[in-house]
Amino acid sequence: MSSAVFNSGLSVLVVEDDASVRETLGMVLEAYHYRPVLVESGQKALEYLAFQWPDVMLLDLTLKEMSGEQVYRQIEGRFGRVPPTVVLSAVQHGEVRASHLHGAWFLAKPYTIEELVDVIQQASRSRAA
Numbered sequence: 001m002s003s004a005v006f007n008s009g010l011s012v013l014v015v016e017d018d019a020s021v022r023e024t025l026g027m028v029l030e031a032y033h034y035r036p037v038l039v040e041s042g043q044k045a046l047e048y049l050a051f052q053w054p055d056v057m058l059l060d061l062t063l064k065e066m067s068g069e070q071v072y073r074q075i076e077g078r079f080g081r082v083p084p085t086v087v088l089s090a091v092q093h094g095e096v097r098a099s100h101l102h103g104a105w106f107l108a109k110p111y112t113i114e115e116l117v118d119v120i121q122q123a124s125r126s127r128a129a
Contacts, residue, residue, distance in 0.1 A: 042071035084123035
């Protein structure tokens, strides 16, 4: 696993309301030496971001209480910036919806672990730019 050194200590905020998907993402991220922070709602993400800023955020488009777009815009409105964001979605037209979120990457479900790690690395590099 050559990417392990690169990933060391990188924090990833996972905003996903499906508990099984959220927990699985957490386990995969830990296996790749990321530091996952798992939250189940946009509100929890906003609360977390008030105190900590992750290196990358994984954001589901179809959250129950507010959409991924609403979460993204609330973060931007409250903090004036958004962590490098990877939008995860299985919905039809998900990529079009994600394209309206300036600077966000899109990853369609289902995706491979390699695709996930690759897009997280791309997003994390963007914060240095």
